[in-house]
Amino acid sequence: MTSLLVDANYLVVKVGSSLVTNNGEGLDQKAIAAWADQIARIVKQGKHVVLVSSGAVAEGMQRLGWKKRPTLVNELQAAAAVGQMGLVQMYESCFSLHGMHTAQILLTHEDLADRKRYLNARSTLRTLLDLGVIPIINENDTVATEEIRFGDNDTLGSLVANLIDADALVILTDQPGLYSADPRKHADARFIQQGMAGDIELEKMAGGAGSAVGTGGMLTKILAAKRAARSGAHTVIASGREHDVLIRLANGELIGTHLRAGQIKTLAKKQWLADHLRLSGRVVLDDGAVKALTQDGKSLLPIGVVAIEGSFERGEVVACVDAQGHEIARGLVNYTSLEASRILGQPSSEIERILGYIDEAELIHRDNLILI
Structure with a gap:
């Protein structure tokens, strides 16, 4: 079996905070330049890529001189506002080396819950992709409250995949993929290379209902794959530490966990209904x-x-x-x-x-x- 990305034309790539911020110490210019290089290369192969990137709060903390992550919502929002400037600036400069433009898109759940705003966001993103622009998407932490938050960028990535009718969602993390149990606690944990998105057994393995075992955030990724599958998008969960991981996946190499979508694309309005988080x-x-x-x-x-x-x-x-x-x-x-x-x-x-x-x-x- 080859990678699910081989025949995918529209991709949503989600990059976790640890991969772009030196594990929370501020933006890693070398790492971001590497992501820009990989994305530029697969775009030149004919693929369209939307990038969902974390890192704004960590960058904001560094710029403000904060050593400890704040707990107050208004301080987190302030850090995000400051950090977004650095995050987008760095992506723009890195992609410009490849002759490519980027666009910043900040979303809240309300943007996707309102039918008119949902359609506007969809139209804008598809137009940007047709123009060869790389949309850089993040949650709008500056204005988002608990009631309108997505909660994590795995969920946001899956919703964006639904929004643009993507063929695949790529979740890049600091783990190789999904295991049958937490490999840090269970030496006999089995690596899951292939599966079906929405399989309830995967949710149990990742610490969902019926299981007391958690794998450090993998549940959100499994649920994101389930959500992305509603619009027919496959999901790949792989390590962003792998050299040229996006290039190798696009060329057919089977890296990480590949979760196939088992259903055909949902009608746009019903897909919008399914995406309501609250x-x-x-x-x-x-x-x-x-x-x-x-x-x-x-x-x-x-x-x-x-x-x-x-x-x-x-x-x-x-x-x-x-x-x-x-x-x-x-x-x-x-x-x-x-x-x-x-x-x-x-x-x-x-x-x-x-x-x-x-x-x-x-x-x-x-x-x-x-x-x-």
Whole structure:
């Protein structure tokens, strides 16, 4: 088997903080120059690359003379604001040596949760790629609060992969890839070279549900691969310490862990729904409604809902959960939480009598719903 990057035309490459900041000591110009060189070379092979790069806070701390990472949100945001200047400046200077331009894109979850802003971001990124520009993406830490944060750049990378319909997501870290257990604690840990994105056993190995074993951040990478697979993007988790790792992967060498996407590309609107990290509420379904959604591909009707949780408005994204609380789908709801509470368990023919009007016969139409 050869690398999943061989036939990939659109790539999202995520580079971890330790790879660009001398393990947190400030930006490593030599390392960043090496990334720029590798990306420039694979772009000249005909590939389009978006780079998701950490490092702003570490650079900001160095510029401000801070020896210890702050804990206050406003100080972290200040460090990020200062550090972004250095991060983008260095990438721009390194890529200019190859005759290439870069563009800075800072995102928050709200940018992708709002349909209009999502489409604007998508259009801008695709245009930049068509122009041969390298977008440098990071979370907008300067304005992001806990409520609108992605939480980590692995998640951000997967969302960007969905956003641009990438063929592959490359997560470069300081580890060789995924192991069956933490190799620092278990000498018999087995290296996982190939797998399927979304495999629940991988989540368990990485410290997810049903496992007490963690591998130092690998879970976020496994979940990122699962999310990227929704739009048909494969994921490679590899060591950024490997010499010319991007070049070798693009040329077919099997480095790191390769997780294949098992599904075809999701329709753009449903992909956008799946990318919502924070939802406005939940609707609890009975067994019949669960079957209608998961097996029959039907819309969600009020009669199949047994409970409403949270407060939401018409047109917001809500989760659909079964009686045990497991999320099975999410979608754009046609009624507010107050209205939904009044019509739950009722046939659609009763909506107008109960509410005095009817917008839609469905609580969530199947065209506005995606299975999780």
